[in-house]
Amino acid sequence: MTLIRSLRRLLAATALSAVALSAAHAEDLTIGFSQIGSESGWRAAETKVSKIEADKRGIDLKIADAQQKQENQIKAIRSFIAQGVDAIFLAPVVATGWDAVLAEAKEAEIPVVLLDRTIDTPDESLYLTAVTSDTVYEGKVAGEWLAEKTAGKCAIVELQGTVGSSPAINRKKGFDEAIAVHAEMKIIRTQSGDFTRAKGKEVMESFLKAENGGKNICAVYAHNDDMMIGAIQAIKEAGLKPGSDILTISIDAVPDIFKAMADGEANATVELTPNMAGPALDAIIAYKKDGTVPPKWIQTESRLYLPDTAAAEYDARKDLY
Amino acid sequence: MTRHLKAAAPQLAALFLVLLANWIVFPEFFHIRVQDGRLYGSLVDVFNRGAPVALLAIGMTLVIATRGIDLSVGAVMAIAGATAATLVNDGHGAMTAIAAALAVGLLCGLWNGILVALLDIQPIIATLILMVAGRGIAQLITEGQIVTFVDPALIFMGSGAIAGIPMPVILAFLALCVTLFLYRRTALGLLTEAIGINRRASAYAGVNARAVLLVAYAWCGLTASLAGIIAAADIKGADANNAGLWLELDAILAVVIGGTSLFGGRFRLVLSFVGALIIQAMNTGILLSGFKPEFNLIVKAFVILVLLLMQSGASGALLDRLALIRSRPRLAPEGKEVS
Numbered sequence: 001m002t003l004i005r006s007l008r009r010l011l012a013a014t015a016l017s018a019v020a021l022s023a024a025h026a027e028d029l030t031i032g033f034s035q036i037g038s039e040s041g042w043r044a045a046e047t048k049v050s051k052i053e054a055d056k057r058g059i060d061l062k063i064a065d066a067q068q069k070q071e072n073q074i075k076a077i078r079s080f081i082a083q084g085v086d087a088i089f090l091a092p093v094v095a096t097g098w099d100a101v102l103a104e105a106k107e108a109e110i111p112v113v114l115l116d117r118t119i120d121t122p123d124e125s126l127y128l129t130a131v132t133s134d135t136v137y138e139g140k141v142a143g144e145w146l147a148e149k150t151a152g153k154c155a156i157v158e159l160q161g162t163v164g165s166s167p168a169i170n171r172k173k174g175f176d177e178a179i180a181v182h183a184e185m186k187i188i189r190t191q192s193g194d195f196t197r198a199k200g201k202e203v204m205e206s207f208l209k210a211e212n213g214g215k216n217i218c219a220v221y222a223h224n225d226d227m228m229i230g231a232i233q234a235i236k237e238a239g240l241k242p243g244s245d246i247l248t249i250s251i252d253a254v255p256d257i258f259k260a261m262a263d264g265e266a267n268a269t270v271e272l273t274p275n276m277a278g279p280a281l282d283a284i285i286a287y288k289k290d291g292t293v294p295p296k297w298i299q300t301e302s303r304l305y306l307p308d309t310a311a312a313e314y315d316a317r318k319d320l321y
Numbered sequence: 322m323t324r325h326l327k328a329a330a331p332q333l334a335a336l337f338l339v340l341l342a343n344w345i346v347f348p349e350f351f352h353i354r355v356q357d358g359r360l361y362g363s364l365v366d367v368f369n370r371g372a373p374v375a376l377l378a379i380g381m382t383l384v385i386a387t388r389g390i391d392l393s394v395g396a397v398m399a400i401a402g403a404t405a406a407t408l409v410n411d412g413h414g415a416m417t418a419i420a421a422a423l424a425v426g427l428l429c430g431l432w433n434g435i436l437v438a439l440l441d442i443q444p445i446i447a448t449l450i451l452m453v454a455g456r457g458i459a460q461l462i463t464e465g466q467i468v469t470f471v472d473p474a475l476i477f478m479g480s481g482a483i484a485g486i487p488m489p490v491i492l493a494f495l496a497l498c499v500t501l502f503l504y505r506r507t508a509l510g511l512l513t514e515a516i517g518i519n520r521r522a523s524a525y526a527g528v529n530a531r532a533v534l535l536v537a538y539a540w541c542g543l544t545a546s547l548a549g550i551i552a553a554a555d556i557k558g559a560d561a562n563n564a565g566l567w568l569e570l571d572a573i574l575a576v577v578i579g580g581t582s583l584f585g586g587r588f589r590l591v592l593s594f595v596g597a598l599i600i601q602a603m604n605t606g607i608l609l610s611g612f613k614p615e616f617n618l619i620v621k622a623f624v625i626l627v628l629l630l631m632q633s634g635a636s637g638a639l640l641d642r643l644a645l646i647r648s649r650p651r652l653a654p655e656g657k658e659v660s
Contacts, residue, residue, distance in 0.1 A: 038465045039562060163614050192614035196563040197467070197556040202370055206608035209363050210347060226467070230556055237480065239356050256469060321466060 029288065030060045032080030033089040033115075033277070037068045041254060041321040042274055046091075046116065048320050050277035057281055070094055074101045081108050087284045089277065090127075091115045102126035111287060115276040128287065129294040131280045133272050135167045138302045139174025139223075141270045142249045145304055146219055149247065149267070152182035154218040157207045158190040159200050159231060161223040168192070171223045171251060188216065193227040200227030204234035214240050219247035225257035225269055232265050243267055253305055255317045261310035271303045274320065331632050332579060332595045339599055339624070340364075343606035350609070359482040363605060371601030372489035373398070373548040373565075377572035378579070378593040379493075379500050380430075380541030385576050387537050388517045388585025389437060389444035394545040394572055396455025397429045398565030401546035402553030403462035406470050415474030423546050429455065430542020431535065438534035452569065459561035469558040479554025489551045496544055497594055503540075504590070513537060517585030571600055578628055599628070 031054070038044045047063060054061035062085070064076035070093050080088050081104055088110055092098060098119050105112050106126055114130035146154060156179070161168030172190075179185040189207050193200040200222060208214040214235065222228035228250035235242040242248055242265045250257060253271035260266040283294040305313060326333075343363070344350045353362035377394045384391045401422040408418035429451060436447035470476075481488040504510035515523040516530045524530045545565075553559045577583065578599055579592035603624055607617050630636045 038460075041466050044465045160614055163617070189611060190614065191608055192617065194563075197558065197560055198552060198563065201556060202366075202604075203608055205366055205370075206363065206605060209349070209366075210609050210611070226560075233480075233556065237356070237359075238361070256467070 029086045029284070030062065030083075031087045031089060031281070031284065032076070032083070032085040033061055033063045034073045034076040034080070034091065035063055035065055036073075036091050036093045037065055039068060042252065042272070045274040045317075045320040046276060049274045050089075053275060053278040053281055057285065059281060059285075061277075066093060068093055070097060074098075077101050077105060081105055081110060084108075085110060086288065087128075088112045089115050089280055091276075092117050092119050095120045099123065099126065111284065113280045113284065115280060124296065129280075129283055129296055129298055131276045131283075131298045131300060133300045133302055135170035135272075136174040136177075137299075138251050138270050138272065139171035139176075140178045141174075141302050141304055142171075142221060142251060142268075143175040143178025145268055145270075146221065146247070146249050147179060147182050147185060150185070150218060153184040154186075154247075155211075155216055156185065156187045157204075157211070157217050157220050158187050159193040159203055159220065159222040159227040160190055161192070161195045161227075163192045165195075168195075168223055175221060187221075193222070193230070195224050195226060197226045197230035200230030201234045202230075203227075204231035205238075208234060208238045208240075214238055214246060217246050219249065222248070222250040225250045225252040225254045228266065228269075229256055229260060232260055236265075241265075253303075253313075253317075255314055255321050258305070258310045258314035258317065261305070261307040262314060264307065267307065269305050271301075271305060273300050273303075276300060328580075328589075329592055329595070332592050332599070335578070335628050335631065336595055336599050336602065339602045339606065340367075343602060343609065346606060346611075347609040355485060358485065359487060360485045363609060365487065367598060367602045367605050368490045369487045370605065371598045372487075372493040373552050374568060374571045374575055374600060375493045375594050375597035376496055376544045376548040376551070377568060378575035378597045379496055379590060380544035381569075381572040382576050382579070382581055382588050382590050382593040383500070383504065383513060383537040384444070384541045385573070385581055385583060386513045386517045386585055386588035387534055388520070389534070389537070390448065390573065390583070391433060391538065391541045391545075392445065392448040392569050393429065393433060393451035393455055394541065394548075395565035395568045396452050396459065397426050397542055397545040398549030398552055398568065399459035399559075399561050400429060400455055400462070401426045401549030402559040402564050403459040403468065403561050405475060405550050406468040406553055406559035407462055409470050409472045409475050410468060415472050418472075418475060419478065419550055422550050423543060426542045426544075426546020426549065427539055428542070429546070430539040433542065434535035434538030437538060438531040456561065459559075459564070463559055463561045465561070467558045467560045471557070475550075476554050476557055479551050479556075489555070492547060492551060493594075496547060497590065500540070500544075501590055509533070509536065510588075514586050514588065517588075572597070574625065575600055578625075578632075580632060 033050060035047055051061060066072035066076060073093060077088060088105055090112055099121055102112055111128040114127050116132055118130045118132060160172060191203045193203045211217050220231055222231060228248055232242040235246055240246060248266045249268050251270045251272060253269045257266055257269045279298050286292040350363045353360055353365060381391060404425045405418040405422040408421055409415055433448050433451060436442045437444050478488055483491055512528050512533050515528055516533055520530050549565060552564050575596035576593045578596035579589050581588045581593060603621060607620055
């Protein structure tokens with residue numbers, strides 16, 4: 001076992017000569033990762049990608065699954081502190097109630113990096129940095145793509161996420177900002193599809209009926225890909241062609257939307273990358289090596305994907321999710 | 322027949338009013354056309370989208386009639402959908418997958434039945450176990466992903482149609498007819514009502530209460546699994562995290578709107594079915610209305626409150642009292658009675 005492991009490290013070191021220097025240095029790093037759970041395909045992908053990214057850098061990543069419970073996360077962090085890990089990654093299940101346990105980590109001089117979500121605390125020195133995506137920006141990228149595609153003229157229906165959830169609020173805000181500068185781009189209907197395929201389909205069915213059998217609709221914007229996949233089915237069942245009769249733009253970049261894009265049934269998606277650990281690991285390696293303090297917020301890239309790369313992206317992603 | 326109609330008056334009136342409201346907010350509500358050999362229109366959506374909850378309500382009515390409750394139906398939907406999708410992706414035929422999913426639902430129902438009937442655990446706790454654990458089981462089956470499938474026969478269960486009528490509607494009506502036959506053409510319905518009113522007394526009278534309870538919970542599991550198959554087939558994928566989530570509450574609401582008492586005893590299958598349609602008509606209406614999504618739940622809660630007040634005996638009595646008070650003041654001020 002150890003032989004295979006050292007062989008793998010050797011292989012990694014020779015293959016990736018650029019990373020080899022830091023890998024050789026980071027080899028003895030042990031990092032504890034308190035993950036929320038595996039409630040969605042994206043979360044499971046984040047866990048898998050974290051392992052891959054840590055392996056790439058020769059870091060020993062210990063992952064603790066908290067099954068959506070804060071008390072489990074606190075227990076995991078305490079046990080990481082007791083084990084004397086070099087750093088702790090935390091994907092916090094809720095925003096509050098972390099001050100005490102993070103103060104313990106600070107006392108033990110173990111840096112903490114927040115992944116994917118942030119926390120509410122009066123003392124920002126409790127964590128080194130937070131790696132998250134900017135959900136407002138994701139909405140903005142989506143809106144700007146649509147404005148360009150339709151030359152600033154489009155009647156849009158919107159499938160919102162769960163009412164009151166922060167991604168739903170922010171993705172709406174960013175999109176609204178992007179289309180506000182175009183007088184002829186309007187959201188004619190907006191409803192919540194609860195981030196699910198079934199609700200996305202049901203809501204789209206009624207949008208199509210309410211808007212003259214879908215003839216009034218130029219594009220549909222969904223706060224996540226799953227709702228869009230439901231909406232695409234509704235559009236097809238109404239006898240229209242998604243992707244051409246009605247344009248689609250959604251967010252997340254899950255594998256199934258790439259399949260739809262490859263089939264010509266979807267137009268674009270904005271990625272919420274599951275690779276939060278990669279930038280976090282790089283930040284920790286730099287911090288440990290020469291004490292470089294990273295910025296308080298590391299924003300992940302929100303890339304726009306179009307049908308031309310869809311087939312390849314689907315193949316690359318289907319095993320992660 | 323007229324007696325039945327009279328008893329059903331509040332529910333039918335409610336359904337009529339909700340449909341009327343939908344027609345007012347969306348004048349094309351009753352327009353129906355044929356699209357790809359399938360009826361297409363908002364009214365069709367009400368039936369089609371209402372079918373899963375209607376199926377749940379059928380089973381739930383029987384369980385509630387025994388003075389029980391089944392909180393696990395949403396989780397059973399998820400398990401059944403996950404089973405069907407996984408099997409069909411493993412290369413089994415659609416028929417095998419559907420049969421297996423139904424069998425799993427039946428087993429889930431029997432499990433609940435055993436906890437309630439044989440081990441005497443309170444129904445709300447007994448079925449809470451499967452409500453919580455069931456979604457976990459479904460996630461284990463799907464390995465936490467949305468399992469998509471392309472098998473045309475399985476997809477037909479959700480989006481196919483026979484003679485233009487969507488398959489979910491046909492299946493829900495079929496389930497209603499079979500259940501009506503089973504419970505109203507045999508003594509089973511009477512025995513169910515008997516143990517719902519007084520289990521001990523009916524046991525002394527010779528009713529095998531345990532068997533009747535087992536049948537009710539098993540049937541509830543079976544209808545829930547059929548709803549789960551439809552829900553999965555509709556989106557061509559089994560979504561273990563969301564399929565049937567909170568639908569147990571809609572099913573209980575449908576039964577209550579249908580006029581079956583949560584204290585067991587007399588039950589009304591057809592009206593539970595109508596109750597499910599009322600709930601869905603309301604949902605569809607809200608979606609068509611163009612209200613902001615923040616108002617969805619408020620509108621829904623308000624309509625349900627009005628519906629339940631319409632049915633409540635106490636509010637009827639209160640209205641009578643108010644009418645009386647209003648007609649009395651002519652006599653009251655003097656404090657004298659004309660006698």
